[in-house]
Amino acid sequence: MSLESLIANTIRPDVRSDKSYHVPDASGFVKLDAMENPYQLPAELRRELGSRLADVALNRYPAASYGPLKERIRAKLGIPAGYDVLLGNGSDELIAIMAATCAWQDRRAVLLAPVPAFVMFQRSAQVAGMDFVGVPLKADLTLDLPAMLAAIAEHKPALVFLAYPNNPTGNLFDSADIEAILRAQGDHGLVVVDEAYEPFAQQSFMPRLPEFDNLIVMRTLSKLGLAGIRLGYMSAAPALLAQFEKVRPPYNINVMTQAAAEFALDHVDVLNEQARLLREQRTLLSEALAALPGVQVFPSAANFILVRVPDADAVHAGLLSRKILIKNLSKMHSVLTNCLRITVSTPEENAAFLAALESSLTASLAD
Numbered sequence: 001m002s003l004e005s006l007i008a009n010t011i012r013p014d015v016r017s018d019k020s021y022h023v024p025d026a027s028g029f030v031k032l033d034a035m036e037n038p039y040q041l042p043a044e045l046r047r048e049l050g051s052r053l054a055d056v057a058l059n060r061y062p063a064a065s066y067g068p069l070k071e072r073i074r075a076k077l078g079i080p081a082g083y084d085v086l087l088g089n090g091s092d093e094l095i096a097i098m099a100a101t102c103a104w105q106d107r108r109a110v111l112l113a114p115v116p117a118f119v120m121f122q123r124s125a126q127v128a129g130m131d132f133v134g135v136p137l138k139a140d141l142t143l144d145l146p147a148m149l150a151a152i153a154e155h156k157p158a159l160v161f162l163a164y165p166n167n168p169t170g171n172l173f174d175s176a177d178i179e180a181i182l183r184a185q186g187d188h189g190l191v192v193v194d195e196a197y198e199p200f201a202q203q204s205f206m207p208r209l210p211e212f213d214n215l216i217v218m219r220t221l222s223k224l225g226l227a228g229i230r231l232g233y234m235s236a237a238p239a240l241l242a243q244f245e246k247v248r249p250p251y252n253i254n255v256m257t258q259a260a261a262e263f264a265l266d267h268v269d270v271l272n273e274q275a276r277l278l279r280e281q282r283t284l285l286s287e288a289l290a291a292l293p294g295v296q297v298f299p300s301a302a303n304f305i306l307v308r309v310p311d312a313d314a315v316h317a318g319l320l321s322r323k324i325l326i327k328n329l330s331k332m333h334s335v336l337t338n339c340l341r342i343t344v345s346t347p348e349e350n351a352a353f354l355a356a357l358e359s360s361l362t363a364s365l366a367d
């Protein structure tokens with residue numbers, strides 16, 4: 001038996017030729033590449049959380065309804081009255097659940113998104129067996145509404161994904177454009193508004209769920225400060241949400257995540273204050289970046305900033321050599337040529353980044 005032919009005989013060709021999702025090793029770096037909240041919970045709360053977690057019954061499966069956790073999400077995170085939430089192991093899992101649910105086996109099923117977009121939209125579509133259609137953003141990174149509407153008419157997507165604000169560009173699409181897409185989808189397709197960065201945008205379609213039967217709003221606790229526990233949630237009209245519940249793996253949220261999230265939501269003011277500090281830092285960092293020669297700063301409603309520099313590869317390499325990790329988006333899409341994405345962090349880390357950027361820019365211009 002050869003392992004090579006075993007893999008060739010069993011694993012799908014598109015999976016065999018694909019690469020794993022790459023996460024660079026960040027040890028020893030100032031980590032500004034993954035839109036994490038740099039702040040931990042205060043020490044006193046962490047101690048309290050520790051004793052709560054010590055009491056969690058690890059020998060038991062989670063209570064299947066996740067009642068107390070869902071109740072806190074509904075109450076503290078602005079879910080409309082009469083609407084439930086579906087929980088995911090990060091919003092990554094929610095995207096995969098939606099794609100799996102809408103991937104018909106006997107007819108073409110399409111997931112459509114503006115591009116550049118969050119990479120998991122395309123990956124989840126492909127793994128589920130849906131066709132991915134990407135509609136390029138305009139050069140100013142706004143939605144190309146006529147192109148979106150034409151693509152919707154042509155491809156009749158079961159799912160349209162719109163990140164609001166968008167990753168990796170950081171901007172909020174025009175809400176009137178999103179409404180036009182919701183209307184164009186009508187009762188032929190769903191529109192998922194991915195609000196991963198809502199704590200930094202403070203604008204949301206969540207309260208508008210009752211207006212649109214085909215709207216799904218998805219969020220995560222990751223960017224609010226809990227990326228490590230992996231918890232996402234989505235809401236939609238109850239009859240629609242119930243369909244996705246059938247595909248959600250039972251017990252997908254583990255008891256430690258459940259207990260930690262319940263605890264954190266009981267102290268959500270602490271997380272909201274951290275988000276406020278980061279919004280403040282975003283303004284200061286954007287201004288400092290805009291003052292640097294050769295740096296173009298794009299407006300951000302998220303906890304990261306997109307910039308264009310004269311030579312992104314050289315600047316990225318310069319930052320790496322100065323132990324600063326950010327994301328080089330230059331090769332991701334033509335509208336992102338020479339673009340870099342930087343997570344907004346603490347005043348100290350932002351200052352370290354700015355100093356390293358200045359040196360890297362000077363070195364790249366001298367080359």
Ligand SMILES: Cc1ncc(COP(=O)(O)O)c(C=O)c1O
Pocket residue numbers: 034035089090091092093118163166167194196219220221222227231232
């Ligand atoms: C737009 C968007 N949606 C979803 C996610 C994934 O979030 P989670 O950590 O909940 O899987 C990210 C992560 O970067 C994102 O940028």
